[in-house]
Amino acid sequence: MAPKIKDVAKHAGVSVTTVSRVLNGEKYVKDDLKERVKRAIDELGYSPSHIARSLVLKKTNLIGVIVPDITSSFYSTILSTIERTASRNDYNLMVCNILEETDKELKYLQVFKQMRVDGIIIMHEKLNEEIRELIQSLDIPFLFSSVKPADQEFVSVIIDDYAASYDVTRHLISLGHTRIGFIGGDMRDVTSGQNRYLGYRDALTDCGLAIVSDYIRFGDYKTQSGHALMKEILANETPPTAVFAVSDDMAVGAMNCIHDHGLKVPDDVSIIGFDGSQLTEQVRPRLSSMEQPILEMGEVTVETLLAMIKGDPNRTFTDVILQHNLVDRDSCKAYNGQP
Structure with missing residues (x-):
């Protein structure tokens, strides 16, 4: 059987209370007693219970993370940064992949409560009333990363998705494109759905260009969705010369579809994505x-949550808005005016 704390106390010739104080790092224990306890721990191979220790310290060093789809290139990249930053601060993650299922999220939030996590990171924004009320009742610091739900009182680490989408569209216009398609996300999402579409729409309007409904499709941010929606857009008698997809995954799907139709990127159609993933x-x-600053976003998310956990009385927590950056690679080119 694994040794218990009372075995350590007996082996070291001290009380259980003294062993507990040494394990918890309390200052008021004589140096010789500390050495006896540590030696006893080493000789017996004692490992303190994480749960028992957390009950004493009222701290688990656990962070719960809700991810909508871990297979997404964006979420897998930002999650690795969140894990690295948390580990550097002696925190561990409990990652829950909900696949947009409300029942799963409710279950995992209850698990977070039972496991006494110190904080929660949520990376999606589809909150029904039941989820919203549960989050607010948990008495656990939490924030949203990469998204901003409609509930303005929740703290988020984000970019300005509207401005970023506007800038993408203006960039394509500056290259001479006037027929610009749009492969959008879920319009139930304020951040990556509505705001990115509105940025695209307003940039066209401000530049005096028509909004052509046949050039606009909405999907689920995945590669397969980008391929299927690009196929619909290419079916137009006069297809667009450029397409903006609101995720890199959908942009890659669109590129594959263009290739499958015997066309070339960017010679026949320019493609630009969103996220700046690998x-x-x-x-x-x-x-x-x-590009969203994915690495910085992951780091700032953890650092902000840890500050919330510590409860700095001199700090008011508000949204952290990071800077977006358009990176022009090889999938876009200037339009030469040919039909």
Whole structure:
């Protein structure tokens, strides 16, 4: 049987209370007693219970993370940064992949409560009333990363998705494109759905260009969706000369569809994505993309949550808005005016 704390106390010739104080790092224990306890721990191979220790310290060093789809290149990249930053601060993650299922999220939030996590990171924004009320009742610091739900009182680490989408569209216009397609996301999402579409729409309007409904499709941010929606857009008698997809995954799907139709990117159709994930350098031609500062976003997310956990009385927590950056690679070119 694994040794218990009372075995350590007996082996070291001290009380259980003294062993507990040594384990918890309390200052008021004589040096010789500390050495006896540590030696006893080593000799017996004692490992303190994480749960028992957390109950004493009222701290688990656990962070719960809700991810909508871990297979997404964006979420897998930002999650690795969140894990690295948390580990550097002696925190561990409990990652829950909900696949947009409300029942799963409710279950995992209850698990977070039972496991006494110190904080929660949520990376999606589809909150029904039940989820919203549960989050607010948990008495656990939490924030949203990469998204901003409609509930303005929740703290988020984000970019300005509207401005970023506007800038993408203006960039394509500056290259001479006037027929610009749009492969959008879920319009139930304020951040990546509505705001990115509105940025595209307003940039066209401000430049005096028509909004052509046949050039606009909405999907689920995945590669397969980008392929299917691009096929619909190419079916137009006069297809667009450029397409903006609101995720790199959908942009890659669109590029594959163009290739499957015997066309070339960017010679026949320019493609630009959104996120700045690892995919941009892995495909050919290399994908132009509106980059979110994914690494910085992951780090700032953890650092902000840890500050909330510590409860700095002199700090008011508000949204952290990071800077977006358009990176032009090989998938876009100037339009030469040919039909």
